[in-house]
Amino acid sequence: MNTHRKQRIVLKVGSALIAPQRQGCSSRYLLAIAQFIVRCRAKGLQVILVSSGSIAAGTHRFPQNAHDEQLSEPAQLALKKAMAAAGQTEMMATWDKFFDFPTAQILLTHADLRDRERYLSIRDTISTLLTHGILPIVNENDTVTTDALKVGDNDNLSAMVAAAADARSLVICSDIDGLYNKNPHLHADARLLPEVTHIDAGIYAMAGGSHSAVGTGGMRTKIQAAEKAVSHGIDTYIVNGFKESSFNELLAGRNPGTLFRGSDTPMLERLHWFTHTVRAQGEVIVAPQDEVHSAADCARISSDEVLDVSGTFAEGDTIVLRNHDGTELAKARSNYSSRLLKFIAKQDNSELVDSFTHQRRLIATQDIALLSPKATPMEEKS
Structure with a gap:
């Protein structure tokens, strides 16, 4: 024991x-x-x-x-x-x-x-x-x-x-x-x-x-x-x-x-608790991520790296980040709804995208659970 x-x-x-x-x-x-x-x-x-x-x-x-x-x-x-x-x-x-x-x-x-x-x-x-x-x-x-x-x-x-x-x-x-x-x-x-x-x-x-x-x-x-x-x-x-x-x-x-x-x-x-109890409401597929070794790497993912969004979720809901090949990278809180993320991902106008994302990252940094076997967690916040 x-x-x-x-x-x-x-x-x-x-x-x-x-x-x-x-x-x-x-x-x-x-x-x-x-x-x-x-x-x-x-x-x-x-x-x-x-x-x-x-x-x-x-x-x-x-x-x-x-x-x-x-x-x-x-x-x-x-x-x-x-x-x-x-x-x-x-x-x-x-x-x-x-x-x-x-x-x-x-x-x-x-x-x-x-x-x-x-x-x-x-x-x-x-x-x-x-x-x-x-x-x-x-x-x-x-x-x-x-x-x-x-x-x-x-x-x-x-x-x-x-x-x-x-x-x-x-x-x-x-x-x-x-x-x-x-x-x-x-x-x-x-x-x-x-x-x-x-x-x-x-x-x-x-x-x-x-x-x-x-x-x-x-x-x-x-x-x-x-x-x-x-x-x-x-x-x-x-x-x-x-x-x-x-x-x-x-x-x-x-x-x-x-x-x-x-x-x-x-x-x-x-x-x-976030990894094993909180349930993801949707998924975000991102461009190839060769190295995801920390929560900070996930938090830095930008709007132009979002390839697709599946499921219906609101701001603050939990999502799974997946690489383009289906590999799970992390569970995280989304700072945007699925509808707004889909809209942002389809935009070619960088200025328009920046108007949405310059104040908030796509992923909230306080709750990120890494699923990649090579990744290491960020420090726990109280």
């Missing part, structure tokens, strides 16, 4: 563990998980629980419609939101009955996380709850979220929460023992990887789909979450949440699954 971080652990539990039969919450697997949380706290670790399962827990409340394939898409979406609303209270009540200490519910959307002020508010709330011995239970707010506002899976949400909470470790429960070099359900010779020190395309290629009919997150989203967490210096474990022995091994200081080792040189906090 990374001993340089706070004594905090984030535990992510999926829908298949909460309501394996979609007939309400079940204690079948949750008792062992609850005991793990209690024992962690007894060891002095502060625990944050990220719990999926509100839709799965609420499905049985709508027996007439749960499997009605004739429902229109809007009606199906409204039904899922209603299931989430009904199931969330049942899920919280189920967790609460396992503990003799208080719990607190935190429901989030991606809009809460990508807004800097709200992100810091979330961080402060979690820290205050932990200081007072209260267990934060976090879930995505499926009742109100939309495609534009949702994180989409609680694996990635757990990594964002772990970064916000400055956690030491992230434990993600899966339906298999960890990451295998090939799908263990299909290949008898599949080998479990006990430790991963670098996440690359080869690691992602090993990720198969989830065999759970209840959950939405497969192994790929778990690796995505691990990549977010380890870049913040957070050790991340993928373990089999259906086995009580997984939690006993963790408490004994042993790795029961796959450990993704946290970086020894974690990203700066604000830069990590």
